[in-house]
Amino acid sequence: MDLYTLTNIEEGQKLLKESYDNIKRKVELRKINEALGFVLAEDIFARESLPQFSRSTVDGYAVLSENTYGGSSSLGIPLKIAGEIPIGVESKAVLKNQECFEVVTGSMLPEGSDSVVMVEHTEKLSGDEILVYRGLHEYENLILKGEDVRVNELLFKKGHRLRFQDIALLGALGMDFIQVESSLRVGIISTGDEIVPVSKKKLKIGEIRDINGPLILNRLRAIRGVEAVDLGIIKDNKNALEQGVIESLRKTDVLLMSGGSSIGAKDYALGIIESLGHSLFHGLPMRPGKPTIGGIIDGKLVMGLPGQPLSCYFVYEKMLAPLFICGEYIVKASVKGTLQRNIASVSGRLDFAPVNYDNGKVTPIFGKSGLLSPLGKGNGYIEIPFLKEGLLADSDVDVYLF
Amino acid sequence: MDLYTLTNIEEGQKLLKESYDNIKRKVELRKINEALGFVLAEDIFARESLPQFSRSTVDGYAVLSENTYGGSSSLGIPLKIAGEIPIGVESKAVLKNQECFEVVTGSMLPEGSDSVVMVEHTEKLSGDEILVYRGLHEYENLILKGEDVRVNELLFKKGHRLRFQDIALLGALGMDFIQVESSLRVGIISTGDEIVPVSKKKLKIGEIRDINGPLILNRLRAIRGVEAVDLGIIKDNKNALEQGVIESLRKTDVLLMSGGSSIGAKDYALGIIESLGHSLFHGLPMRPGKPTIGGIIDGKLVMGLPGQPLSCYFVYEKMLAPLFICGEYIVKASVKGTLQRNIASVSGRLDFAPVNYDNGKVTPIFGKSGLLSPLGKGNGYIEIPFLKEGLLADSDVDVYLF
Structure with a gap:
């Protein structure tokens, strides 16, 4: 019997950020108006004053x-x-x-x-x-002339991610093309012998259409500067999966695999990551989401995500989304509310629960991690801290809205 | 001398939401994987159970x-x-x-x-x-069979905006095409005799490149289901502007004009809105942002936004962005922090101040509303409530991150 040695969340994030920062990115010249969310590949100095006259x-x-x-x-x-x-x-x-x-x-x-x-x-x-x-x-x-920007002022350092107001500022200074890192290509492979594409009309009994691929791809599509790469479905076959990983790495900077990240007989993700590269961790103290693998192959970040939809989503949201959105794990904005029911948890893991937030009232949505619908019935989620054994009704909680 | 009669913010929002809800939208059949952020044009019932077997x-x-x-x-x-x-x-x-x-x-x-x-x-x-x-x-x-979704269950009502998890759910049920409202076309015209396009390399003294167009267009580009329409620059000439508005309304569902929304001799926005349609309000008790016009022409929402960049941005953020993002003015997520300096305000208006949030410390960024750079130097903003005469250092504040 195999056992996980869990890596704590912050340590896992640190390892992922290091790997993310080390991904080699191409550089391209891009029109300023198509550069929202892209990362500067050069320091930018103002070539003019703004305004040029008082x-x-x-x-x-x-x-x-x-x-x-x-x-x-x-x-x-x-x-x-x-x-x-x-x-x-x-x-x-x-x-x-x-x-x-x-x-x-x-x-x-x-x-x-x-x-x-x-x-x-x-x-x-x-x-x-x-x-x-x-x-x-x-x-x-x-x-005054130059009150907004002085000529030769350092505006942005290399590595800065361009926000809407930065685009407007560079445009106002006449910088209509800039050097940026090419979009971050993030791909996902769904694995499982029972998984078939969304386009398959009539299912045979025993089959289920892909959930995690569309779930994560649509989360990625909301991020400017990221290219969501649909890598399809691969059966639970070690050789096919290894071949799929090698081919997929040509098209991606970050490769996600959903399913096969646990420790069962058909869980090939860890073995493949360790044969082609090396793993950073296997197992995170979060629920849902424990069977998660972080790894590196050829300088690219490779993750094994749990196959259960809720697990897959919360691992993505906690461990990956912040890197793709802003390059680091900053504090996340929330709304405050009052929990309407008790929620049980276990000390020693970070729990995630979908909730419905309505005018300050926060109602947990209970459901197994193998379901998708709890995410849809809610409009956000809460975290139950690592050392808490649950949260009581009437507690104040932070809700992270979807 | 002309004077504004201000419309309070909530009343203004109510008028804008009514107008927004009444905009006639085309309906189209859309691939589920390209439908993120789109609004359903039909009630959706599950045609299958999910899963179809235990x-x-x-x-x-x-x-x-x-x-x-x-x-x-x-x-x-x-x-x-x-x-x-x-x-x-x-x-x-x-x-x-x-x-x-x-x-x-x-x-x-x-x-x-x-x-x-x-x-x-x-x-x-x-x-x-x-x-x-x-x-x-x-x-x-x-x-269990049907534990996620039961066959014939009502999943979403007409008018629901599709989120990532909804796309995944519809895909899992084999619904690969759905009826949605076509994307909301939001266009902006920048007005002003001194304004020239971002692409103009060498400015003549007296000219300034467009700021508000790119600022708002790039804010819009971050919203799925919205098409940002660049309507260019129109000189301060009543006939040219009126003609521009008529032509622009053919390409847009919501038409924004920046500049010319005040009460000076060359402020044509109000007159044009009232001659082609009718105005909902002129003047909002916010700062920056007072000289704002809400109006309707041919069933479309038309807004006159202030020409000062900070004013234009905050009006967009407070009055329009929530409608485009989720169709209503819901509570906005924030991070809590402690103000590092006093900020003065005046009772009877809602003040907005760009701030820098760093690890719980919130530092106001002072700057005239005619500047753009305060938005770039900060990473969020705070609101100073309507009846407050300012906020003292060490106050707890909600920061809305950009």
């Missing part, structure tokens, strides 16, 4: 702030309109003392001005004079 | 549980092996009293069995006999 952020009059001192709703300060600066054009205007220029949001500001009074705080007199009913301070209602 | 969830022996009563680590109960049931094949085997069948995970169970003893809890004697060192209860280590 500009108004309101409709009003460009002024010298000290000319407006003392202005208030009961005391209008008179200034002479020296001209108008339309938007989108270069202005060579120079502001003189006691003068102002009419501007709109986005107009370039005249030399000599240091603030803009909003049109709402002025009154236009007949002729070319206004009254300013407010005292302004320096740099009010404008953006 | 199956083992472990490697071991199918037994009748009452035959094992009294078994324990110190008392093995003898049973006769009547045969083996391989995985993936139909079995007509019938279990008799005091017998068992050898099975693996996924094997169909013989008639007459009601539980499976794990191989770890047995000992194989010479010949065809085992000892069972455990008393089993009914339905242990198996999944």
